[in-house]
Amino acid sequence: MPLLHHxxxxxxxxxxxxxxFKKRVQQEGxxxxxxxxxxxxxxxxxxxxxxxxxxxxxxxxxxxxVDICLLQETYLRKGDEAxxxxxxxxxxxxxxxxxxxxxxxxxxxxxxxGMCVKANTLKNFNTFEYTEVTFENSLxxxxxxxxxxxxxxxxxxxxxSQFLLEFKDLLEDTxxxxxxxxxxxxxxxxxxx
Numbered sequence: 429m430p431l432l433h434h435x436x437x438x439x440x441x442x443x444x445x446x447x448x449f450k451k452r453v454q455q456e457g458x459x460x461x462x463x464x465x466x467x468x469x470x471x472x473x474x475x476x477x478x479x480x481x482x483x484x485x486x487x488x489x490x491x492x493x494v495d496i497c498l499l500q501e502t503y504l505r506k507g508d509e510a511x512x513x514x515x516x517x518x519x520x521x522x523x524x525x526x527x528x529x530x531x532x533x534x535x536x537x538x539x540x541x542g543m544c545v546k547a548n549t550l551k552n553f554n555t556f557e558y559t560e561v562t563f564e565n566s567l568x569x570x571x572x573x574x575x576x577x578x579x580x581x582x583x584x585x586x587x588x589s590q591f592l593l594e595f596k597d598l599l600e601d602t603x604x605x606x607x608x609x610x611x612x613x614x615x616x617x618x619x620x621x
Contacts, residue, residue: 469494470572472612477503478536479511486518495540498574500614502534523547525559530583535559535574551601553594555586562607569607579616588617
């Protein structure tokens with residue numbers, strides 16, 4: 429399955445290289461069967477607040493023919509009914525998992541209206557937020573897992589080692605489930621050469 433790649437986001441809507449999200453997203457389609465009409469485009473994007481960028485993000489996903497997108501740092505809250513309705517009014521559905529302990533964060537999966545996507549029950553982890561959805565075509569079941577690991581800070585004092593221990597549990601749990609799995613998101617790992 430394909431990925432939409434993204435860079436770090438600044439508060440002005442650009443990434444660390446100064447380009448806006450529309451310029452930095454790359455994508456590919458993948459076929460779920462041998463038929464061209466069964467192509468599904470899956471993306472991931474750290475939107476650094478869906479609240480004030482909903483129209484632009486959904487427009488871009490439509491332009492790129494994305495069917496399902498895994499979003500990190502949505503900043504959505506449980507009671508954001510007006511925002512959920514705006515998303516629906518634009519032809520999308522959403523499963524949102526807001527951050528419970530403090531402001532910011534949150535992950536969501538948005539998908540084109542009419543797709544049969546199911547949200548799954550989740551385990552609790554301390555070092556990252558995630559959501560999991562499944563959908564199937566006539567051939568097989570697919571499992572999409574959206575992960576957001578906040579960078580180390582006073583509010584999120586978890587090391588990479590602590591994250592990797594918990595992430596190992598997620599991988600083991602996922603490996604025991606039926607279907608093909610795809611794990612995407614923002615892990616906040618910065619690799620040095």
